[in-house]
Amino acid sequence: MRKLFFLALVLSIFVSCKIQTQSMKSISINYPKTHKVDTVNTYFGVSIPDPYRWLEDDRSKATENWVKAQNETTFEYLENITYRKSLKKRLTKLWNYEKIGSPFKEGSYTYFYKNDGLQNQYVIYRYKTGNDPSTAEVFLDPNTFKEDGTISLGGTSFSKDGKTLAYAISEGGSDWRKILIMNTETKEIIEDTLVDIKFSGMSWYKNEGFYYSSYDKPLGSELSAKTDQHKVYYHKLGTKQSEDQLIYGGIPEEKHRYIYGGVTEDDHYLVITPRISTSGNKLYIKDLTVPNAPLVEILGHTDSDSNIIENVGSKLYIMTNLDAPNQKIVTVDASDPSPENWVDFIPETENVLTPSTGGGYFFANYMVDAVSQVLQYDYNGKLIREVELPGVGTADGFGTKKDEKELYYAFTNYITPGSIYKYDIDNGTSELYKKPSIDFNPEAYKSKQVFYKSKDGTNVPMIITHKKDLELTGKNPTILYGYGGFNVSLTPSFSIANAVWMEQGGVFAVPNLRGGGEYGKAWHNAGTKLQKQNVFDDFIAAAEYLISEKYTSSDFLAIRGGSNGGLLVGATMTQRPELMKVALPAVGVLDMLRYHTFTAGAGWAYDYGTAEDNKEMFEYLKGYSPVHNVKKGTKYPATLVTTGDHDDRVVPAHSFKFAAELQSKQTGENPTLIRIETDAGHGAGTPVSKTIEQYADIYGFTLYNMGFKTLPSEMDGE
Structure with missing residues (x-):
């Protein structure tokens, strides 16, 4: 399963100056009277x-x-x-410089986010993969959603062939979203807008539809009333939202407050991760290659944070902190995936692991006293190399599709403006792809x-x-x-x-x-x-x-x-x-x-x-x-x-x-x-x-x- 990382390069600096202090007279304030009630x-x-x-x-x-x-x-x-x-x-003045995010490929196009400087929202550009990036055109501009920029892009997800895009928008900063569906060739909206969606990803199954999550609309205020029964739905293209299939959720005896549904990159499995709180989840899979296949329980408790990050056929790779507080990766066959059958693939270490996959490899991103160390492994668990990073800081974005030969990652720290690096996955070499042009001297x-x-x-x-x-x-x-x-x-x-x-x-x-x-x-x-x-x-x-x-x-x-x-x-x-x-x-x-x-x-x-x-x-x-x-x-x-x-x-x-x-x-x-x-x-x-x-x-x-x-x-x- 691919994770796409986008790091907005927000960079700037002031010219040196000295400031003097002195005892100053306080500004007079007449506070509004706030009345009290007897509650x-x-x-x-x-x-x-x-x-x-x-x-x-x-x-x-x-x-x-x-x-x-x-x-x-x-x-x-x-x-x-x-x-x-x-x-x-x-x-x-200092905000006003060009900011560009890491490129990513969808269908026959390469996409990237860009802000010319003071645009309220980042714009998505694209060009035909293989062409010069200078030929890029505007694909989706959230600044056109509303003049003052208060309607923002809340997430995107492309179909497997890249021909359809589902994208979410947020109005006024709310967590409630609407999802629009676009034909990426014509840039036309092709269906009615999906509404009342909250805390949701969008995960496509082939090119037919996608899974998303939401709550029932609250009876009271949309902005403050309790929402504590999350549900996963499947939206099939060409149908109305009212016809969307409920996949999981709404179980009266247990409040699953956050439930997410994701499809593996090969469209083999649907992965469901119900949570009753922000920590700990159950784990289920559904074989999408078998009609009417049941949900199979891997974990029926919420004592760990566990998720499937990859599969090769029926072999599952699970990231987990079950009996491993710093996280590890285990493997198990989907035919009998309970924890007693788990086998360590990348064992737990003294440092916290955040793994990702891309180009046929696993990338183990470790936090060593809060800074990044990245190790590259093959699918047999063999350590290939430690990725040589540009310095001591935070490296993010080691994830792409399985058949890609390169990926793009971002590197930054408190005194180094974030830059994008292109990484040759097989050779393990990095080259600077995009460095912001700003007047800042880390030295x-x-x-x-x-x-x-x-x-x-x-x-x-x-x-x-x-x-x-x-x-x-x-x-x-x-x-x-x-x-x-x-x-x-x-x-x-x-x-x-x-x-x-x-x-x-x-x-x-x-x-x-x-x-x-x-x-x-x-x-x-x-x-x-x-x-x-x-x-x-x-x-x-x-x-x-x-x-x-x-x-x-x-x-x-x-x-x-x-x-x-x-x-x-x-x-x-x-x-x-x-x-x-x-x-x-x-x-x-x-x-x-x-x-x-x-x-x-x-x-x-x-x-x-x-x-x-x-x-x-x-x-x-x-x-x-x-x-x-x-x-x-x-x-x-x-x-x-x-x-x-x-x-x-x-x-x-x-x-x-x-x-x-x-x-x-x-x-x-x-x-x-x-x-x-x-x-x-x-x-x-x-x-x-x-x-x-x-x-x-x-x-x-x-x-x-x-x-x-x-x-x-x-x-x-x-």
Whole structure:
């Protein structure tokens, strides 16, 4: 089964400049009044007030008015930061360069994604395979979907012969999708649009139709009502969506919140992976060469993450962390595929494995202290070579069709702008295919990995990046960025935003916290449920390390994270408000007693547990839930909460309630503001224009509240 990796090369830099600081008069803020209600929840005999419950109603006029009033207050404050416009101007200028993704072949064409510079969405181009790439034409331009770029491309899937394309679109950043079907020769839409689709891939069977996933439409708000029964359907070309066949799901006795259906590259098997949460899945196969073949169970429990990544006839290759926390590949015959028959193909090692296939080989991409090492194996399990990478960093994209002779991968790290390399699969040689043409000199920067001890003595890695000539005075503006959850690994990558920050003399630090996947399932589990405090302790210890080593001090430290990382910021700032000057929680999970009642939130229970599980879990969640731990009379750091009004993954009510609590209980002059993006969701598909505005606001707010009074208006004459 082929995986297609697309890494958008988002690159840029600021011209060197010095910034001076001084004590500045605070900007006056008149916060909108947020009224309270008498709603009370009871858990195990404990009454918990929920005075801002009304803000959960995203369809009410009262919530709409509150959002409008909060945005007016926030932007009135931001308008007083004079260099915010300079930041936006500089970001806009530096964003404006050509970005091209890795080529991939479908049918008789070679396709690639491209952004000319400031286009809100990437455009798909194509040319006849074998022709000069300069002959490429526009194939699909999402910028034409809506003038302001708020309708984005949410995924693509070509039929096996490349003559038909199914592509998904997202409106206003929502996770709900529509699927359109196009004749790739004429570029005409050939069927009615499929609607009400969420958390779905599109996997073709031959050229006849494709499998996709969705939930039943919720009865309440589309953006916040619970959706917890995922289903897999098959859409046959030429038929109506109402006639689509239900393949799996809707089982009353067990809520499968995420179910995906994928077809092996040879069209032999349908693979079904039902999940009740974001971690762990069952595993079934269906032989598509046999009419009316039943689903065959490989795993009937959710104690592992396991999936079929390849097959040769009936021989299955399964990636799994069952009894192998760092993952391995096993083989088994489809005639009797239960785990007792599994045979190790690429055994588990001390490093976490992420495998892919292409050109008749397996590529084992290992994380070694969060950086990439890639080994190439043949189908007999023989090690062919270690792929020589361009440097120390993140390599991604070692996947293509089985009959290809070359593949394209991307390489990047915190100081190396992402570039595309062409890899000769048989010979093992790489050559530079596309390097961005931008004014950035990696030699002027330093990226260093350190290990520090957390509260319980655990060694935690962190990569710290800044200018080489930075003096460790304890007064450098620093962003500490973290995530720490859901088995997600933070690996080194270059971005425009980080370059902007570092060029301003800033330090950018990323610790690999427990709860992530950098050291396998054990590392992940150490930051879940009743161990979640480990994640916050790791983050706090990272801040203390940066301060003790004179990279920064509490007056010049900002903490930032999004989604689960927004929870990280919210918990850290409520537990240690004196530790940082600025807090930047983005699209955060902030009400830990009610998160599971919205959209697909119940699927996060593997990481968090829920307040209904038992009294111990309830007390634990209550003990760190950011919304429930804002204390009156406390001086919290300057806080800019950010969210989107169409975020239906982590609903904006989390951020609304947290901001309301902060505004009602903050002591001192530090601002507590919320910036609510309209026609935006959890982040994916956000137009470039909105992204630039967001970063200008975030950096302007951060630097201003650290006491920086100015940015050079002319940027060294530019």
